[in-house]
Amino acid sequence: MPLGWSGKILRVDLSENRSWTEDSMPYTGSFIGGRGISVKAMYDGVAPTTLAFDAENLLCLAPGVLTGTLAPSTARMKITSVAPSGLIANSGIGGFAGAAIRRAGYDCLMIEGAAAKPVYLHIQNDSVEFKDAAQLWGKDTQETQRLIREEIGNSVEIVCIGPAGEHLVVSACVVTGMGSVAGRHGLGAVMGSKNLKAVSIGGTREVRVADPAAFAAACEEAHRWLREHPCMRPEAHEYGGDRHWLGDAQQIGQFPIGNWEAVDADWDQLGGFQKAFEGEDQFWNEYATHQYGCLGCPVNHFHVFHVPGVGSGTTKCWGWGTFAGNVWNNDRRLMFRANYLCNLYGLNITAAGGAISFLMELYHRGMIAEDDTDGVPMRRGDESAILSTIHKIGKQEGFGKLFKNGVWGAAQEIGKGAVECAMVVNGEEMEQCEVRAFKSMALIAAIDSGGVAEGVALDYNSLFGGVDQRELKRWAKALYGSETVPAATSYQGKAISVWDHENLCRAVDIVGTCRWLIPWSITTSLELPARLLSMATGQEFGEDDLLTAAQRIKTLERAFNVKRGILRKDHTLPRRLFQTAVPDGVHKGQRLDREKFEQMLSEYYALRGWDEEGVPTEETFRKLGLSAEWETLERELEPAERFSGQVPTDG
Numbered sequence: 001m002p003l004g005w006s007g008k009i010l011r012v013d014l015s016e017n018r019s020w021t022e023d024s025m026p027y028t029g030s031f032i033g034g035r036g037i038s039v040k041a042m043y044d045g046v047a048p049t050t051l052a053f054d055a056e057n058l059l060c061l062a063p064g065v066l067t068g069t070l071a072p073s074t075a076r077m078k079i080t081s082v083a084p085s086g087l088i089a090n091s092g093i094g095g096f097a098g099a100a101i102r103r104a105g106y107d108c109l110m111i112e113g114a115a116a117k118p119v120y121l122h123i124q125n126d127s128v129e130f131k132d133a134a135q136l137w138g139k140d141t142q143e144t145q146r147l148i149r150e151e152i153g154n155s156v157e158i159v160c161i162g163p164a165g166e167h168l169v170v171s172a173c174v175v176t177g178m179g180s181v182a183g184r185h186g187l188g189a190v191m192g193s194k195n196l197k198a199v200s201i202g203g204t205r206e207v208r209v210a211d212p213a214a215f216a217a218a219c220e221e222a223h224r225w226l227r228e229h230p231c232m233r234p235e236a237h238e239y240g241g242d243r244h245w246l247g248d249a250q251q252i253g254q255f256p257i258g259n260w261e262a263v264d265a266d267w268d269q270l271g272g273f274q275k276a277f278e279g280e281d282q283f284w285n286e287y288a289t290h291q292y293g294c295l296g297c298p299v300n301h302f303h304v305f306h307v308p309g310v311g312s313g314t315t316k317c318w319g320w321g322t323f324a325g326n327v328w329n330n331d332r333r334l335m336f337r338a339n340y341l342c343n344l345y346g347l348n349i350t351a352a353g354g355a356i357s358f359l360m361e362l363y364h365r366g367m368i369a370e371d372d373t374d375g376v377p378m379r380r381g382d383e384s385a386i387l388s389t390i391h392k393i394g395k396q397e398g399f400g401k402l403f404k405n406g407v408w409g410a411a412q413e414i415g416k417g418a419v420e421c422a423m424v425v426n427g428e429e430m431e432q433c434e435v436r437a438f439k440s441m442a443l444i445a446a447i448d449s450g451g452v453a454e455g456v457a458l459d460y461n462s463l464f465g466g467v468d469q470r471e472l473k474r475w476a477k478a479l480y481g482s483e484t485v486p487a488a489t490s491y492q493g494k495a496i497s498v499w500d501h502e503n504l505c506r507a508v509d510i511v512g513t514c515r516w517l518i519p520w521s522i523t524t525s526l527e528l529p530a531r532l533l534s535m536a537t538g539q540e541f542g543e544d545d546l547l548t549a550a551q552r553i554k555t556l557e558r559a560f561n562v563k564r565g566i567l568r569k570d571h572t573l574p575r576r577l578f579q580t581a582v583p584d585g586v587h588k589g590q591r592l593d594r595e596k597f598e599q600m601l602s603e604y605y606a607l608r609g610w611d612e613e614g615v616p617t618e619e620t621f622r623k624l625g626l627s628a629e630w631e632t633l634e635r636e637l638e639p640a641e642r643f644s645g646q647v648p649t650d651g
Contacts (some may be wrong), residue, residue, distance in 0.1 A: 003210045004065055004537030005033065009041075010106045012121060012128065014194050015055055015113030019128040024107040030625060032533075032541075032549045033065035035090055035509035037108045038080035042088055043556045043629065048563040048636050052084045052186070053168065053193035055114040061101060061159070061199070062109075064512015068102030068207040068295075070219040071532045072226055073514040075099060075294035079159075079182045081190045084170035084405075085427040085449060088560040089185035090509070092453075093159070094294035095176040098512065100157035103203030115195035120160075122152060124202040133197040138163060140344040141175040148200050160198035161188040162346025167396040168192050170406045171351030171429070175343060179302055179314035180294065183348045184451055185428065210538030218535055222528055227298045229522050246320050247280060253488075253586040255325035256434045258380065259357040260423055260576055261583070283332040294514070301516065307336055315339035322353035322432045327360065328381035338386055345394030350450075354429030355403050355410070356389045358421055367416050374398040423574050425450035426566070436577050437587035440494040443600055444502070446571045453515070454505055479524075489587065491596045495603035500524075506550035507543075552624050554608070555616050559633045567613045571601060 002025065009022045027037040038060035050056050059081045066074040077098030083089035101109055104125050111121075118133035131151075136144050141162040148158055158176060165172035165188030172188030173181050182188075191197075209215045249255060287307050293300035306312045315336060323329055323338040342349045356378075362368045363378035370377045376388045392400025402410040407429050411422035423430045430450035435442035441452045448454045473483040476493070479500070485493035504519040504526065511529045518529065526543040534541045573592065581591040605612065609620030621630035 002028075002537070003208050004533070004539075006102060006105050006107045006207070008106050009037070009108045009110060010104075010123070010128070012109070012111045013113040014111065014115040014119065014130075014196060017115075017130050021106075028107075030549065030552055032510045032546070033107060034062050034067075034076075034512055035078040035080065035506060036549055036553050038062040038078060038110075039088070039090070039553050039556050039560075041108075041110060042080060042082075043560055043632070046082060046560075050082055051086060052082045052190050054082075055194070056112065057082045057190060057193075059111040059187070059190055059194065059196075060108060061098075061111075062107075063098030063101050064508075064510060065107075066529070066532060066536060067512035068099040068203075069209060069536060070216055071296065071511075071513075071529075071536070072219065072223045073294070073297050073299075073517050074512040075296055076509065076512045076514055077101070078509055079174055079187050081187055083185040083187065083428075084189055085185070086564055087426065087449065087566060088557050089187060090557075091174070091182035091184045091187050092509070092515075093174060093176060093180055093182040094514065095157070095180035096295045097157040097159050097176045097180075097199075097201060099295050100201035100203045102207050103205050104201055105203065105205050109199070111194065111196065111199075114193065118195050118197050120148065120196065120198040120200065122156070122200045122202075124156075125204060133195075136197045137166060141346050142178070142344060144198055145177075148198060152200055152202070156200040156202045158198055158200045160346075161191045161196075162344060162394070163396075164345045164347040164394050165189055165192035166197075167404065169347065169393060169396065169404055170409075170427075171348040171393075171403075172346050173348045175346050178304065178312075179316070179343055181343065181348075183350065184453075185449075186348070188346050207536075209536040211535060215532070215535045218532060222532065223296075223298050225528075226517060226522060246324060249321060251586070253437055253582070254434055255321060255585075256432065256436075257325055257583060258328055259326070259354075259361040259421060260430075260436075260574075260580070261361060280332070283336075287333075287336070297514065299517070305336055307333060307340075310337045310340055313340040313343060315343075318432060319349050322349045323386065326353045326357045326432050327386055328357075329386065330381070331383070334383055334386065338390060341387065341390045341394070345390065347390065347394050348429075350431050351403075351406060351429045352390050352393060353432060354407050354423060355393060356386055358407050358410070358418075358423070359389060360385065361421050362414070362418060365421075367418060367421075368414065372399065372414075420575070423450075423576070425573060426570055430574075434582060434587060434590075435573065436580075436582050436592055437590040438488045439491050439592075439597075439600065440488075440498050442573060442577070442592055442597065443494055443498050443604060446573050446597075446601070447498075447604070454502055489590055491593075491600050495600050496607060499604060499607040502554060503547050503550040506553045507546035510546060510549055510553075548624065552626060555620060555624060555626060556629060558608070558610065558614070559616055559629070562615050563633065563636050567615070568601070568605075571614060573597075 009024045012019045027040050031040050063077040075094045078090045080090045118137045119130050120133045122129040144160045145158045168189045170186040173183045174188050175181050287305040289304050289306050291300045291303040302314045304314050319339040323335040342352050359378040360380050378385045392398050393403045407422050408424045408427045411418040426449040428449040431452050433441050433452050435445050472486045476485040477483050480493045480496050482493040484490045511533050513529050526546050530541045530543050578592045578594050581589050610616050
């Protein structure tokens with residue numbers, strides 16, 4: 001048996017009610033683990049014509065190599081599948097479930113097929129049971145976990161879907177614990193299409209490492225270093241770093257207003273952003289109860305709130321912002337309640353907030369009326385409008401049915417010019433970030449279907465880190481050859497910054513390290529995870545080994561999507577972002593320049609070793625040791641039906 005790795009992949013066929021194991025070592029040589037294993041398996045085993053809800057689609061749960069060990073902040077797991085958009089998707093989740101999979105004896109869990117009736121899987125080391133989930137169908141994510149523990153016992157970790165996933169809402173997510181969520185890309189709907197309500201895992205084995213005593217000492221040292229790092233401001237420990245997140249984000253000009261709209265009198269009546277971020281301390285003091293973290297986390301990033309009349313739950317970072325500026329809301333209690341409901345339904349907050357801001361714009365412009373939304377007026381910032389939309393989408397009732405296929409599907413059904421108001425990329429709602437100002441975020445949003453977390457770059461995360469600006473310029477010069485890279489509104493150096501951070505994010509996904517610490521907040525160096533990986537496995541890994549594996553992963557992900565017809569024309573953003581300027585705040589007047597954006601994209605393609613259409617070249621494949629994978633691409637690269645839905649651009 002190998003050290004560090006479990007050496008086994010658990011395969012499950014829901015159609016046949018059978019399970020078996022495979023050797024994981026054929027994957028680990030080039031792709032090491034975690035996201036690398038699942039992406040390679042998807043590339044090899046999923047046909048270019050397979051859609052998200054086909055039984056042949058593969059759903060992979062891949063914890064990192066260090067997940068389940070003593071290494072700090074290594075609880076992360078990637079869930080990978082063909083998304084409802086038709087593209088390969090990876091969505092991260094924390095908590096304790098990834099460690100349970102490792103301790104059950106597996107490097108990855110791969111699920112295929114579709115059950116004839118609702119089931120949940122119970123995995124206890126070598127035992128795999130297909131259990132009836134009829135009594136769980138229709139339950140929210142918290143009730144589902146409670147009922148499974150009543151049946152199985154408390155010594156299990158659970159990932160599950162809520163009603164949104166059961167109804168195949170394309171923005172449904174996967175939830176574990178109170179608030180750890182694989183939110184992006186609709187992978188909860190993929191679980192729902194397989195009639196898979198949940199997976200419960202009880203693992204009692206140790207993850208074997210090469211030198212247990214030395215590894216434990218190194219992990220203790222790493223925990224201490226992370227806790228004492230200067231970027232870990234006192235409030236990061238006391239409040240999980242979120243107590244003043246909204247105010248900090250407002251000060252750097254991150255938040256878009258509404259649906260990336262122009263400002264008018266309504267905004268003045270709401271008091272603008274200043275009121276939206278008042279009262280942060282009051283809310284925490286009144287409603288916060290305690291905090292917790294994922295397994296092995298020295299920060300405890302989740303804070304639990306109990307709000308009378310709502311319940312007990314948790315939310316953080318994007319959750320606060322989405323239900324503030326996007327939906328014209330100043331009420332922090334309402335922000336919490338909206339997040340709480342999304343977690344219960346298993347509904348992605350970005351998609352829910354996008355649907356609400358979309359409806360509010362249509363209503364404000366007179367394109368829809370109360371009759372179109374079951375008698376609920378979609379007034380900006382209105383509590384009933386916000387909560388009703390979440391309930392309707394989660395339950396798939398009334399006007400919520402419009403959003404089964406997301407904002408893009410709703411816009412096409414509504415007509416009346418609504419498509420121009422759909423802020424989506426390749427069928428997915430854009431994450432709540434002012435990309436007109438942050439040019440690196442515009443680039444990554446275009447590449448990653450509206451998401452920004454895959455390439456959170458220097459100009460953005462450094463503003464939250466408290467780094468001295470002179471030091472930051474020196475850092476940028478050394479890394480990227482230009483002191484202007486940290487400037488949000490500059491286009492210079494953004495391609496290489498995004499390229500670098502994408503590689504870093506994939507590298508830490510391999511080992512299971514939380515991106516919040518590496519590379520977003522503490523350091524962009526991979527020295528620590530590489531050193532711990534070497535000590536765990538008994539094999540020598542350096543930063544370059546992790547970065548090369550990361551580039552292999554990115555190349556296969558891109559090739560997977562190219563086979564589905566996704567080319568340069570799809571790496572763009574909604575027309576509004578090129579035509580309408582930021583209306584308020586520190587970046588007032590900023591907009592995207594089409595020519596400079598395209599130049600930035602071309603620079604990025606060149607760094608990746610892709611041609612001008614965004615197709616990885618044969619030379620790139622062979623340089624990365626992917627000759628066999630190139631042969632697969634050549635064989636399968638036929639004109640394919642385009643699965644994505646794209647907002648019209650200027651051409």
